Amino acid sequence: MKKEIYITDYNCVTPLGYNVDSNWNALLEGKSGVALHSIIDNQEAFYASMIDSDQLNETFNRYYDQNENYTFTKLEKMLLLSLQPLVERHTLSEDTAFILSTTKGNISLLKNQPELPEGVYLSTLAQKIADFFGFKTKPIVVSNACVSGVMVIAVAKNMIQAGKYKDAFIIAGDELSEFVISGFNSFQAIGSGPCKPYDRDRDGINIGEAAASAYITSEPSENEKFRFKVLGDSAVNDANHISGPSRTGDGLYASIRNAMAEANISSEQIDFISAHGTATLYNDEMEAIAFNRMELQNIPLNSMKGYYGHCLGASGLLESIISMESSLHSTLLPSKNFGEMGVTQPLNIIRENQMAEIKYILKTASGFGGCNAAVVLEKC
Incomplete structure (x- = not known):
């Protein structure tokens, strides 16, 4: 009989807030992170959902000592802030998996670079986050286009059921970048205004950026606030x-x-x-x-x-x-x-x-x- 697998904790960092409660309250009020942003130099502004970099840096600096021997990209800061509360509430062991979902990772590091910087590799990004929190297992990367964030749940579930791990921290993140905006724009897939899914007048997507994380286990404790x-x-x-x-x-x-x-x-x-x-x-x-x-x-x-x-x-x-x-x-x-x-x-x-x-x-x-x-x- 297969083990039963549960999600018992989660968090997110988005333009609507840096935790789940702030996001939920904003959504109840109908707020949206989508707005006009100038992302590519000398080009028209696009509707997109972007995390304010100054606010992100201010929040990040409250959590982490800037004297540490680390420098972090915007995406890495988003990922760290998303995962931090979960790591504080749960124990890492030799049987704990760390799984990262992303499509482009630190793609912005490629800008104006004659060679591939080490940080642009998805495996390097995953290892950096894993090392920061002290994970003891080799990180796993799920990068399968836009289904990655759903698949990371499935990968964690199936690996725990197969006996590879006892529990898993999963994290997903991508940033807004000129590369992604330019790619979708070349398809003429960027919407002229805020996107309208399933609507008669829809005309394309808005790109967004966010980080989300969850804790998945086969052995939930009795004091969990919820279980799915x-x-x-x-x-x-x-x-x-x-x-x-x-x-x-x-x-x-x-x-x-x-x-x-x-x-x-x-x-x-x-x-x-x-x-x-x-x-x-x-x-x-x-x-x-x-x-x-x-x-x-x-x-x-x-x-x-x-x-x-x-x-x-x-x-x-x-x-x-x-x-x-x-x-x-x-x-x-x-x-x-x-x-x-x-x-x-x-x-x-x-x-x-x-x-x-x-x-x-x-x-x-x-x-x-x-x-x-x-x-x-x-x-x-």
Whole structure:
């Protein structure tokens, strides 16, 4: 019989706040981190969700002695501040995993550099964070485009169930960078205003930055404030296109089907879907098709991209955390900026804050290269 795996603690650092409570309160008030920012020199400003660097540095300096023999990038500061409270509340052992989810890591270190700086390697980033906190095991990196933040939950679950580790600290983060903005802009995928997932007038994404972390264990203590069981997971690649999602939703459909089969629950039992919802034409349509193929069209659904933008490798974990907060507070949050249905298949998109009992959560993600992932969580 497989071990039962639980998420019992989490934290996040975003433009809406540097802990879960501040984020939740901002979301209840409908606040968004998305605003106009000048990111690339001599180019128009873009709508994006950006953490204020001065505020981040001020907060970071309150936590850490600047005389230490460390220098940190913006992304590293975000990751450290996210993980610090969890490390303080839980014990590291020889059987504790450290797993990092990111798509680009310290990509900004490449700017104006004739050679690859050591810090740009994802393995180096993971080792630096692991060494700072004193992890005793070799860090693991999950970097699979925009499904990374969901997959990091699945990787931790499966490694603990396989007996490789007793528990795991997972962390996810990505920063805003000229590289990423330029890449999406070359696809003409950047929205002209705040993004509108699933809306008729949607015209593209907003990029965001954030860090999120969680503690996962097979042996929860009695004094945990909450427990969410990781019931099922799946990742399927439909190999449709290097950047375009499958028009039939095959990969996402299979991911959801497999995750729900492992969880041993039906579509009718799902109480809430935290969808990917990038506000691009083809992604939102593909998701609608996949959800309908799974007969999930009547389940309340939202996308958090209108609040946080698309935080790449951080999105899946951050949005899972907000989903669990929704469950704990028995509150469904609206899909921000949604007005009129813009996909051909029906979806039950949440339009306003509403009370609801949320026991079973489905979190999905899709990304470049045809990757798709899903995880099912149960409030215990």
